[in-house]
Amino acid sequence: MSVQNKVQEEVTIRFAGDSGDGMQLTGSLFTNTTALEGNDLRTLPEFPAEIRAPAGTVPGVSSFQLHFGSKEILTPGDKCDVLVVMNAAALKANLSLLGSGGIIIANTSGFDKRNLNLAKYETEVSPLEDDSLADYNVLEVDITKITKESLSDSPLGYKEVERCKNMFVLGLLYWMYNRPLQSTITFLKKKFKDKQGIANANIKVLKEGYHYGETTEVFSSRYTVKEASLKPGTYRNITGTDATVLGLVSAAHQSRLPLFFGSYPITPASDILHGLSKQKHFGVYTFQAEDEIAAVSSAIGAAFGGSLGVTSSSGPGIALKGEAIGLAVMLELPLVILNIQRAGPSTGMPTKTEQADLMQAMYGRNGESPIAIVAPRSPADCFESVFEACRIALEHMIPVMYLSDGYLANGSEPWKFPETKDLPEIEVKFEPARTNNGPENGETDKFLPYVRDKRFVRSWSIPGTGGLEHRVGGLEKEDETGDISYDPDNHEKMVKMREAKRDKIAGFIPLQEIDNGVENGETVIVGWGSTYGSIRTAVHELRQEGMDVSHIHIRYLSPFPRNLEKLLKGYDTVLVPEINNGQLVRLLRSELMIRAKGINKIKGRPFGVEELKKEIKNGIGSSVA
Amino acid sequence: MTIETKISEHLKQKENGNGEEKYSSKDFSSDQDVRWCPGCGDYTILKQVQKTMPKIGVDKEDIVFISGIGCAARFPYYMDTFGMHSIHGRAPAISTGLKVSRPDLSVWIITGDGDSLSIGANHFVQLLRRNVDVNLLLFNNQIYGLTKGQYSPTSPEGSTTKSTPFGSIDHPFNPLSLSMGADGTFVARTMDRDPRHMQQMLQRSHQHKGTSMLEIYQNCIVFNDGAFELFTDRKTRPREAIYLEDGQPLLFGKDNEKGIRLDGLKPEVVSLEDGGYSKEDLWTHDEGDKTKAYLLSQFFDAPAPGETQMPRPFGVLYAVERPCYDEEVSNQIDAAVEQKGQGELDDLLQGPETWEIK
């Protein structure tokens, strides 16, 4: 039987196994090689919710999905084409994600009686042996056994040998997709620099997997996925978390301020703390506080002292920070709050994604407490979005909430990274020192901390600057002087002033663009945040089918871009897909009087392109209440 | 370029102090009307702080007062320095962020028994264990004043207050023992009615490198008048209070006729008048002795049956040096720069692996 070579435009592979099977590493190595081959791609890892869920059980399954192609790839893929399962639990947990006719590569050692029991398969017969998988193309390989045989002369212990089996899978897939082994070999040599034995064993098994594909006849096809036509330039692969870290360091660099990051560990935001704590040589201060409140408070303290103060969390932690964010609103100090959203309410589903904290960001504090909100739309876009959050905070002396989510944070894509010289400057001016302050030198010259410029922004007057001694606080303050005031007219004036200050930001952000489609069309799909990839792909495909549907994706959620209202009023139908129960849709209705209709999914998972297309078709023409 | 020099670029050049006092206490009073109840102990604390500031030799613009919520928390408004009246209980956390990023500043936390021992108790103990180089003035009046008279975490058991009409059944905190337990490096107590002693203690707080925890017994004339009368009243003070001095024997009484002696680890009050004991037999105060400092902090509760009441100690119970968190953070940054070189943003943006699309 000869092996056929087929060309594919796009492929989705899902690696699934026990937490200890090294599926995340396998996935990311395949990703690196794929990126180096010039494909466009998106990835999404999924980890078990428990740290050490029992081996072999369904809760212990860890998986990594990679979608790559020669065309534009914007989502990690709806259904996968290839599913690698290292044990029975991995099959059970992931089979529903495999497209019909898809390929299953199953490690048969993972389907013995013990594993079937652990995975709670009710039948005695392995799913590999009954005909439950008849709709798929199942390739059974005893990966564990082959790995052991291949390393029979190795001096490594039993466990270390067993741990090499993921390299067999990787080698086999490299053969299937005509990929070179070199970058993985280089990686392994570097990673196990001081453990030659382990490096050699892994490389041996990797090659074994590749040769297995070549010599056995179980596979009838190999596949080629050609280079994508990405914009020319130098690329790297980046996760949303790493892009956020880089964006923060860059914003500090471009504003010439020290970065102070106060945080408390919480899924899925902790990785930002981990990432920034490695950047001490950039002068980054990271402070793991005793709780969420201390984390935000420390950032406010640092901002008072003239640093770029940043705090991070996820929904429940943001709730705890609410009072302190309100303080920053009153102090009119720059503060950046990163909310890496997860499924709520309460503890909810920490490892699952959701966009349900928009209302919390908008209104989730006591009193009238306006802040700015910025949301990234893809892993790489986290860089620019968090940079913008910092810019707005610093230039407008206001707290800014950055609304990312777990899906963006953990996902990755190729990024045409910028050079420092191309980054914009962030304009920061501290109030200069005065020499003759004080009543003895005439009241007129008294420093007034709450005097504003044309944008209604007050000065940043940091301790250590002579003549600027002044007091700020959470109590309502008199206009200009900042002195405590209970005057009714002053309070109303200040409440409106803080809101006007936030609204003025609209003059300093880009106008809303149409991502795809036309102005004044029939239907527009309006999204924000991580739904970008699914919406863009769905709209692209629907337009190819001849539908008049456009896509607008909003990064600046508070204040909205000043042309947004006019733009949206140009369409007959406004549909708003969100991973929540309808939040942006309510804002568009209440703030802009747009007759918008929601498309909502609240399953802790992103929209699939196909389901979204279907929902859009259903939504068009249906009456809007 | 270090962070400090980065910030100091924006600061004016500072003259070096010549040892003379540059300011008078008036220079530290702001233009705001002071609004505590007439007769409140807070007034005298404010006055002593304003008197002490010129003596510590720090430029006005380098001093920051940060408070939480409560009667005492109005304090920063009355000081003509930088100041922040923040939110309930969080002043230690705000101060930590400020001091870590601005080690050049002299940071003073103004807090009360409700602010620091109830809603902000977590931040209070964390501050002490981290030993951030700030000064914390704990105005203890054993009551909630601003909210008009509920019992506080330092109110004695049985206190009848608005929220405890049948008497409080909460066991109170002993702030100094708590501070010792949190590994505080400077633990001291003073009282509003002894201005001279308070000034000394404020200066000592400033001089100490690390978190200085100074508890100040403060009379709330409206809701808890006379809570500390035994210690503040001239008639009872000699027998009820003992002033500590490093290296000196523990003496008290009107004519220093009484002393405290240690029998093993058991303190006892002895008379120096009946010839049984002399000064040499007494416990000599050692600010560096943690065990003894803890024993002193325990001169607090009512005595067990058959034991004598100990006088309440005032002064510095404990003062030792331990690395400060803020300094360690800066050291770590310096070490990282030394080891890896000043970070190059382009290297970071590029990451470990790149590829070219033509």
Ligand code: SF4
């Ligand atoms: S209520 Fe008590 S503590 Fe508060 S200002 Fe009045 S006297 Fe002072």
